Amino acid sequence: MSKPSPRGASIDDGATEFATRDERKQRTRASLLDAALKLMAEGRSFTSLGLREITREAGVVPTSFYRHFRDMDELGLALVDEGGATLRQLLREARKDVAPVNDIIRRSVRSYLQFLKARQMHFMFIAGERSGGSPVIRSAIRNQVNLFVLEMSQDLRRLNFLPNLSTATLQLLCGLVVNTMLNAASDILDMPQDEPALEQALVDNFVRQLRMIFLGAMNWKEPAPKA
Amino acid sequence: MSKPSPRGASIDDGATEFATRDERKQRTRASLLDAALKLMAEGRSFTSLGLREITREAGVVPTSFYRHFRDMDELGLALVDEGGATLRQLLREARKDVAPVNDIIRRSVRSYLQFLKARQMHFMFIAGERSGGSPVIRSAIRNQVNLFVLEMSQDLRRLNFLPNLSTATLQLLCGLVVNTMLNAASDILDMPQDEPALEQALVDNFVRQLRMIFLGAMNWKEPAPKA
DNA sequence: CTTTTCAGTAAACATGTGTTCACCGTTTAG
DNA sequence: CTAAACGGTGAACACATGTTTACTGAAAAG
Structure with missing residues (x-):
């Protein structure tokens, strides 16, 4: 019943398991950026994107956002x-x-x-x-x-x-x-x-x-x- | 002498007072459009504008919006x-x-x-x-x-x-x-x-x-x- | 092995959102 | 003059938002 996130890159690549912590961090950071791009590709402007929306698309909880960016402008x-x-x-x-x-x-x-x-x-x-x-x-x-x-x-x-x-x-x-x-x-x-x-x-x-x-x-x- | 307005201190423009209903309608319609433009001029994209935000800027109540446009796309x-x-x-x-x-x-x-x-x-x-x-x-x-x-x-x-x-x-x-x-x-x-x-x-x-x-x-x- | 660090979590908050509904008062039409 | 049309109102709704706080558990540092 595992419903994997709809993102292109599957979550566990095998490589994910043996990644160092910093690598993992960069990985979710990248998936936040990708999520933003993907939402824009569906016909939205950047200023219309919401923080929660992005984290949802990226498959993380909203609060995680702040571990990577102070706010949307920084992203x-x-x-x-x-x-x-x-x-x-x-x-x-x-x-x-x-x-x-x-x-x-x-x-x-x-x-x-x-x-x-x-x-x-x-x-x-x-x-x-x-x-x-x-x-x-x-x-x-x-x-x-x-x-x-x-x-x-x-x-x-x-x-x-x-x-x-x-x-x-x-x-x-x-x-x-x-x-x-x-x-x-x-x-x-x-x-x-x-x-x-x-x-x-x-x-x-x-x-x-x-x-x-x-x-x-x-x-x-x-x-x-x-x- | 003009008869006292029941709503107290209403500023009559003179022009506003003698406008036909349809003219008034076009007037608030225009102020909705202007409000949207003004908000964009302050550095926002159209897709990021909210319906309430626009009506607020235009000086009407949110529900009035629907008298003029079905939704934001129409505006x-x-x-x-x-x-x-x-x-x-x-x-x-x-x-x-x-x-x-x-x-x-x-x-x-x-x-x-x-x-x-x-x-x-x-x-x-x-x-x-x-x-x-x-x-x-x-x-x-x-x-x-x-x-x-x-x-x-x-x-x-x-x-x-x-x-x-x-x-x-x-x-x-x-x-x-x-x-x-x-x-x-x-x-x-x-x-x-x-x-x-x-x-x-x-x-x-x-x-x-x-x-x-x-x-x-x-x-x-x-x-x-x-x- | 123990302690610290820290990316990600869960719950809660105040506030903002789009949309609905019944209603009012003036303008318009009959 | 009366009745209908209609632009604008205010309250209410269910839900989404950004941000805070305290917590978890595994990786890193000692």
């Missing part, structure tokens, strides 16, 4: 950190596919989509709470995204991509690309996932948008610095 | 309608400033900013709930935004702006512009409003992003239709 910030880590990982992944200068965009989009599917919830969280919800986590997300933009522009510079553009302009370009990326993310993740035709349409549109942006960047003329 | 959809109307009004406004083909972008941005300030909350709502929160209002917003993109592209066509671009490409361009607009909106509205220097930086960045996009559009080559 939200932890989620932002995870999201930031995901973004950085995406960037690290992208650094490998630098070889063919030919059809970069289409290639990059392909690996981005792959990454997007693998971390659906993180992207949903970032894209969703970037402009809505609690000011504190909103600004934390903005920081992470700005950092991402910065790193990306540095990568482009290092690759000698559009070498005649100033650093500021490269950052402008990357900001535009990242906005487009995140918009596309929430568009794509919102789709019924059994409609490959519609998804393909969205992806094609995404690719064309990027092409247009890069076309603009390639034809950009740096203004002479004002006297 | 949310009403807000989306208002937001859509705002967008359409922005477009109508923009149709007037078509004369100088010279520095269109800077001019358009200026009037956009003016509009943005005047309807802060609507834009905050649209930009904030576009990717987060309840699926039903999210998709409603998406509809309104798509409609806006469509109308805008038709306007550009009518103005013979970039006449060598196909309709699909014009829509692509407008989608990109609208995304950039909405992102800029939430960036700008988030700022402490007594920092004109930072705001100017954001606006400049916004203008440059648009320039880059339009540059891309101007250099766009329509692909030959595939055999």
Whole structure:
């Protein structure tokens, strides 16, 4: 009659039995974070999540929450950190596919989509709470995204991509690309996932948008610095 | 002499006194909508708003809510309608400033900013709930935004702006512009409003992003239709 | 082996929630 | 002028919420 919790990872993995105390703690911490993400994936905003709701979903008693986070904001910030880590990982992944200068965009989009599917919830969280919800986590997300933009522009510079553009302009370009990326993310993740035709349409549109942006960047003329 | 009101010190507005019943109803309906917007402006997402909270802010008793909306979703959809109307009004406004083909972008941005300030909350709502929160209002917003993109592209066509671009490409361009607009909106509205220097930086960045996009559009080559 | 530490538990609390119901007083329609 | 329609009211309901307090039992430290 054991009704296991509906979470994906089953509770006793076998490994659970022989885990050190600290490992166990990190484990329930992670399941709290996962619970929050899962609830958001079902169409709720972060600010609408309740503490009890999360602990219920995570399979612990409400009071356990306080062993890990002072309040909901702290949990939200932890989620932002995870999201930031995901973004950085995406960037690290992208650094490998630098070889063919030919059809970069289409290639990059392909690996981005792959990454997007693998971390659906993180992207949903970032894209969703970037402009809505609690000011504190909103600004934390903005920081992470700005950092991402910065790193990306540095990568482009290092690759000698559009070498005649100033650093500021490269950052402008990357900001535009990242906005487009995140918009596309929430568009794509919102789709019924059994409609490959519609998804393909969205992806094609995404690719064309990027092409247009890069076309603009390639034809950009740096203004002479004002006297 | 006015006859003494039985409820004692009631503030008559003059206007309130001589309103027809239906006008009064629309008035409290509007104050419910405004209350919701105001609460969101204080840094909450729509899904986190409570029915009682809204009626409290609006100055009516909770049960009155049901005289206007079946539930919170219905109120949310009403807000989306208002937001859509705002967008359409922005477009109508923009149709007037078509004369100088010279520095269109800077001019358009200026009037956009003016509009943005005047309807802060609507834009905050649209930009904030576009990717987060309840699926039903999210998709409603998406509809309104798509409609806006469509109308805008038709306007550009009518103005013979970039006449060598196909309709699909014009829509692509407008989608990109609208995304950039909405992102800029939430960036700008988030700022402490007594920092004109930072705001100017954001606006400049916004203008440059648009320039880059339009540059891309101007250099766009329509692909030959595939055999 | 003993003692301390500490993640998770159980019960209780004050307060907030959405929704229902019968009711009132004015506006509207006949 | 009378009767109906109707926007707004107040009390009540069953239940959910965040947080506190004291407790448990196993892992870690001595």
